[in-house]
Structure formats: structure tokens, C-alpha cells
Amino acid sequence: MSDVLKNSFGNIRIVLCETHHAGNIGAAARAMKTMGLRTLILVNPENFPGAEATRRASRATDVLAGARACDSLSEALHGTALAVACSARPRELSMPAVDARTAAVRLAAIGASQPVALVFGNETYGLTTAQVNQCQLIASIPADSQYASLNLAAAVQVFSYELRLAALGAGIDSDRVPGDPTQDRASHEAVEGFYVQLESALVETGYLNPAQPKKLMQRLRRLFARAGLEREEVNILRGVVQTLRNPKKKQ
Amino acid sequence: MSDVLKNSFGNIRIVLCETHHAGNIGAAARAMKTMGLRTLILVNPENFPGAEATRRASRATDVLAGARACDSLSEALHGTALAVACSARPRELSMPAVDARTAAVRLAAIGASQPVALVFGNETYGLTTAQVNQCQLIASIPADSQYASLNLAAAVQVFSYELRLAALGAGIDSDRVPGDPTQDRASHEAVEGFYVQLESALVETGYLNPAQPKKLMQRLRRLFARAGLEREEVNILRGVVQTLRNPKKKQ
Incomplete structure (x- = not known):
């Protein structure tokens, strides 16, 4: 296995929410x-563990046994430089949306150097807006x-398949890779x-106005999500907000 | 649905042997x-029909109900211009072997005008040599x-997915185009x-500090350029800066 493949795969988390x-x-x-792929994270699974999980895992019970349980998506995304929400539902004021293949290329590229996550929702209602955000x-x-x-x-099979092909570099023109893999992306928590x-x-x-927020924060999140913030940019933005509120010099 | 897509899909048979x-x-x-895809052919299924088949079909019970049962693979392949055997096992003296994506492109191309089949074997022993032949x-x-x-x-999901992408053409959809043309982008001057x-x-x-600007504005420009600001977002950002400097209410 090539180093890029090994790195990407080690850095890719599959996160299943409220399964x-x-x-x-x-x-x-x-x-x-x-x-x-081997890193499985379960956010509040409803009926796990269980005999049916073991049976359907076949000879992948090691992946199942290594799965980490979390109480929140935020915990599952800690340290990630990119989190991709899997969703078929069109959403108002949504994040940028791409197809599975494009997402896999981006995840594999960034995953070569930093942790990334692919997030799946509940079987019936999918991901909540708060989770997508x-x-x-x-x-x-x-x-x-x-x-x-x-x-x-x-769906996990199709995405995992595309991630493998993307990490192997098959059928991918590297010029087309969106998101520079050498970019030092900010962590989820930053x-x-x-x-x-x-x-x-x-x-x-x-x-x-907290009583009438009018999706303002959602809009700002969408804007910065498109940009894909770098670590240093988050520091700059924090400094900008801090200084605008409390100027360093008299005006 | 385009004619090519409709023709290809109508002409593609999924054949499951001795499931x-x-x-x-x-x-x-x-x-x-x-x-x-809708044409399912079952060659000597071992435990069909059954409640578990209906349950796992979810809302695809129409495809299940329309499935045709055959006594032999030969009967299932009647009239096909190309039959592709799905097999992970290396075979002595085998047919030409390709990956799923390449096979899908070929099936979709021929399927645009003639019947074709994709053949899957039993869960444990796969396809027999006679079937592959x-x-x-x-x-x-x-x-x-x-x-x-x-x-x-x-495996059927991955192949069906590749068949869909192949039949749709590029294997790439328009979502991949960077910069959504329908986005209401802000003008240069805004x-x-x-x-x-x-x-x-x-x-x-x-x-x-104007005496030591340290490329700060250049970094901020780069960030927002990546995002590709919309008209309304520029208004929001202007409002944010304005209000942070001159709060609307006393702090």
C-alpha cells in the first residue's frame, strides 16, 4: 500500500449518527x-451493540470492535480539517454540494495529511440541519x-469505494483536485x-437579534465553509473581531 | 431521462445466480x-421468495415482484449482446478482466442499443467456471x-452506481463544475x-499597522476569493464590520 493511501485511509473517519x-x-x-477503511465512529447509536451488527459485519468484526462511541457529532469531528455531510435532501441555504466522487477526491487529498470525516445520518430522517452546519x-x-x-x-459502500479509488489516484486528474492538500486547514474546534x-x-x-436570528449565523457558516479556513486565517479572523470590538488605540 | 439513459437502463439485466x-x-x-435499474433475473435462487427479501427491498418491492426466475444462466442471457461476469477471484485461463468502472462504460455503451447483462454468483462460492465461460x-x-x-x-450497489454514471455520460455530473453559475455572485466593485x-x-x-501591513489584507482577500462571495454576503459582511465598530446598543 502506498504511503499516500495509508495516510489517507488512516485519516478518514466514517461517522454514523443516530443509527x-x-x-x-x-x-x-x-x-x-x-x-x-477502518476508523468508524458512532454518534448515539440507537440499538448497538447487537447480534445483528456482528452477523452483518461478517469478517469485519475487528472494525466493529474498534468503533468509537461519541455523545455528539462535535466530539466525533474533533481535530478534523474537513467534514463532509452525506445528504440526498436539498437544503435551503446549504453548504456547497458535490457528488460522491468529487467529495471523495477532496477527502482523500486533505486526508493525506490531516484528519477528515464523512458523516451519515439516521436511516429515516438523515442528518439534522445543526449536524450539517x-x-x-x-x-x-x-x-x-x-x-x-x-x-x-x-451508501457507505459507494462512498468507501470512491474513497479507495480517489486515494489510489485512479481516474483522477490531480489538476482537478479542489482544495489544496498542502493547505494547513483549521480544525473543527478552532x-x-x-x-x-x-x-x-x-x-x-x-x-x-437572538429572538430573530434570521439564519445569519447559518449564512456566515456557509460562506466560511466554502472558503475552507486555514489555521492562521482563523487566528486572523478572531483578531479582527476582537479588535473591532475593543480597539487597541483611541479613535 | 435522456433516451440513451432510458435505453441503456431498459437493456441492462442484473442476473443473480444461486443466491x-x-x-x-x-x-x-x-x-x-x-x-x-429495473430488470432483475434470478437463476435458481435457494430461498426465494421470502419475507426477508421483501423487508430488505424497502420500497423496491416492484423490482422484486417483476423479477424473472430462470433455470439456467443460459436462459437468463438469452438475447444479450454482452454478458459481464462479476468476480473477485483470479481465474486460470480467464476472460479479459477489467474494473467495475470500465465494465460499466462498456455495458452502458452497448446497452444503448442492445440487451446486456451483469452476472453475480453465489455469496459463498461465486460464479462457477462454466458460468464465467x-x-x-x-x-x-x-x-x-x-x-x-x-x-x-x-457489490450490486457499486456496479449499479457505476452503470448509472456511465449511462449518464461523463461519469461526472455538473455539480463538479467549480463555481455555481446560478449563484448570485457579488460584483467586483462590491x-x-x-x-x-x-x-x-x-x-x-x-x-x-499601515507601516507593517504583513500581507494581512492579501490573506483576507485570498480567503474571501476562495469562497466566491455572493451579493447578499457582502452586505452582511459590511453590516458586521460596521456594527462591531459602532454597536447599535450600549455594552
């Missing part, structure tokens, strides 16, 4: 392992408009910390 | 339907060498006006 059927978790673990990109599998409902583990500071400043100064 | 688990047949039907091409899904055993329905306001605020508050 209902334990069998789907087992099948997802199997799907991951066939493609060389913690990601920087939405990815969907091109599907039939009459029936676009892939089984959860089937960006979230900036949003907390910004929102608080906007509320305190009266620009944002 | 052991009825649940896998149901899950395969669901996988097919999500990608727009009735095909003209072997296709495999690139998988991890340590554990290459995809679940049958997961963005420049924001930079003037921002720089002036940063100088006046002391965050930016």
Missing part, C-alpha cells in the same frame, strides 16, 4: 473494510429521482470557537 | 432501483487485498468596497 438498525452498522463496517461540504450519490433512498450501508466568538460579538453589539 | 440469502435479493433490488468479460471491484469480500447487494471598509476599520482600530 437505528444495528445490522446497518455491521454492514457499514464490512463495506469499509473491503475498501481498506458542522460540516463544510454536502455530498450526495447521484440516484434515481423516483427512488433515491439507498440503504445506509449501501472554527467552531471562532463562530462562538463571532456570534457573541454580533449579539452583544446588536447586529444579531 | 443463498433471500435478504440479499431484496437488498439488491433496492440497490438497483435507487440507480434506475458464458460471459465475455470479467469485472471486479477494486478492493482491499486483505479483505475483498463485499456483500452481494453491496467586493472591493468591502475590502476598503474592512481595511479602514482595521487600521483605525489598530489591528492593521
Whole structure:
């Protein structure tokens, strides 16, 4: 296995949120392992562990046994430089949206040097808006408009397959890779910390009325998600907000 | 749906041979339907029909109900111009072998005008040599060498997905185009006006020292350029800077 492949795969987290059927978790673990992926994180699974998970995992019970449980998506995304939300549903004021193949190329490229995550929602209702807002990109599998409902583990299989091909570099023109892999991207928690500071400043100064927020923070999140903030840029933005509120010199 | 897509999809048969688990047949039907495929042929299924097939088919029970049963692979392949055997196992004296994506492109191309088939074997022993010999091409899904055993329905999902992308044409959809043409992008002068306001605020508050600017504005420009600001976003950003400097309410 090439170093790039090994690095990308080690850095790619598959995050399953509020999964209902334990069998789907087992099948997802199997799907991951066939493609060389091993880092599975479960956010509040509803019926796990269970015999059905073990059965459907087949010979991927090691991936299942190594799965980490988290209480929140935020915890699962700690340290990630890119989080991609898998969602078929069109969303108002959404993040940038791409197809599975494009998302896989970006995840593999950034995953070569920094932790990244691919996030799946509950089988029935998918990801919540709050969960999607913690990601920087939405990815969907091109599907039939009459029936676009892939089984959860089937979707994990398709994405894992595309991630493998992307990491192997097959059929990918590196000129087309969106997102410079050498970019020093800010971590999930650094960006979230900036949003907390910004929102608080906007509320305190009266620009944002908490009683009528009008999706202002969602819009700002979407803007910065498109940019893909670097570590140093988050520091600059924090400094800008801090200084605008409390000037260093008299005006 | 384009004519090529409709023709290809109508002409593509998914053939499952000697399937052991009825649940896998149901899950395969669901996988097919999500990608727009509907022609399912079952060669001597071992435990079909069954409740588990219906359950796993979810809302693809129509595909399941329309499935045709055959006594032999030869009967299933009647009239096809190309039959592709799905097999991960290396075979002595084998047919030409390609990966799933290459096979899908060929199936979709020929399927635009003539019937074609994609053939899957039993969950445990796969396709027999006699069955493979009735095909003209072997296709495999690139998988991890340590554990290459995809679940049958997961393999059907990956192939169906590749068939859909191949039939749609490029294998790439328009989502991949960087910069959404429908986005209401801000004009050059609007963005420049924001930079003037921002720089002036940063100088006046002391965050930016004009004597030692340290490429600060250049970094901020680069960040927002990556995002590709929309008209409304520029207004929001201007409002943020303005309000942070001159709060609407006392602090």
C-alpha cells in the first residue's frame, strides 16, 4: 500500500449518527473494510451493540470492535480539517454540494495529511440541519429521482469505494483536485470557537437579534465553509473581531 | 431521462445466480432501483421468495415482484449482446478482466442499443467456471487485498452506481463544475468596497499597522476569493464590520 493511501485511509473517519438498525452498522463496517477503511465512529447509536451488527459485519468484526462511541457529532469531528455531510435532501441555504466522487477526491487529498470525516445520518430522517452546519461540504450519490433512498450501508459502500479509488489516484486528474492538500486547514474546534466568538460579538453589539436570528449565523457558516479556513486565517479572523470590538488605540 | 439513459437502463439485466440469502435479493433490488435499474433475473435462487427479501427491498418491492426466475444462466442471457461476469477471484485461463468502472462504460455503451447483462454468483462460492465461460468479460471491484469480500447487494450497489454514471455520460455530473453559475455572485466593485471598509476599520482600530501591513489584507482577500462571495454576503459582511465598530446598543 502506498504511503499516500495509508495516510489517507488512516485519516478518514466514517461517522454514523443516530443509527437505528444495528445490522446497518455491521454492514457499514464490512463495506469499509473491503475498501481498506477502518476508523468508524458512532454518534448515539440507537440499538448497538447487537447480534445483528456482528452477523452483518461478517469478517469485519475487528472494525466493529474498534468503533468509537461519541455523545455528539462535535466530539466525533474533533481535530478534523474537513467534514463532509452525506445528504440526498436539498437544503435551503446549504453548504456547497458535490457528488460522491468529487467529495471523495477532496477527502482523500486533505486526508493525506490531516484528519477528515464523512458523516451519515439516521436511516429515516438523515442528518439534522445543526449536524450539517458542522460540516463544510454536502455530498450526495447521484440516484434515481423516483427512488433515491439507498440503504445506509449501501451508501457507505459507494462512498468507501470512491474513497479507495480517489486515494489510489485512479481516474483522477490531480489538476482537478479542489482544495489544496498542502493547505494547513483549521480544525473543527478552532472554527467552531471562532463562530462562538463571532456570534457573541454580533449579539452583544446588536447586529444579531437572538429572538430573530434570521439564519445569519447559518449564512456566515456557509460562506466560511466554502472558503475552507486555514489555521492562521482563523487566528486572523478572531483578531479582527476582537479588535473591532475593543480597539487597541483611541479613535 | 435522456433516451440513451432510458435505453441503456431498459437493456441492462442484473442476473443473480444461486443466491443463498433471500435478504440479499431484496437488498439488491433496492440497490438497483435507487440507480434506475429495473430488470432483475434470478437463476435458481435457494430461498426465494421470502419475507426477508421483501423487508430488505424497502420500497423496491416492484423490482422484486417483476423479477424473472430462470433455470439456467443460459436462459437468463438469452438475447444479450454482452454478458459481464462479476468476480473477485483470479481465474486460470480467464476472460479479459477489467474494473467495475470500465465494465460499466462498456455495458452502458452497448446497452444503448442492445440487451446486456451483469452476472453475480453465489455469496459463498461465486460464479462457477462454466458460468464465467458464458460471459465475455470479467469485472471486479477494486478492493482491499486483505479483505475483498463485499456483500452481494453491496457489490450490486457499486456496479449499479457505476452503470448509472456511465449511462449518464461523463461519469461526472455538473455539480463538479467549480463555481455555481446560478449563484448570485457579488460584483467586483462590491467586493472591493468591502475590502476598503474592512481595511479602514482595521487600521483605525489598530489591528492593521499601515507601516507593517504583513500581507494581512492579501490573506483576507485570498480567503474571501476562495469562497466566491455572493451579493447578499457582502452586505452582511459590511453590516458586521460596521456594527462591531459602532454597536447599535450600549455594552
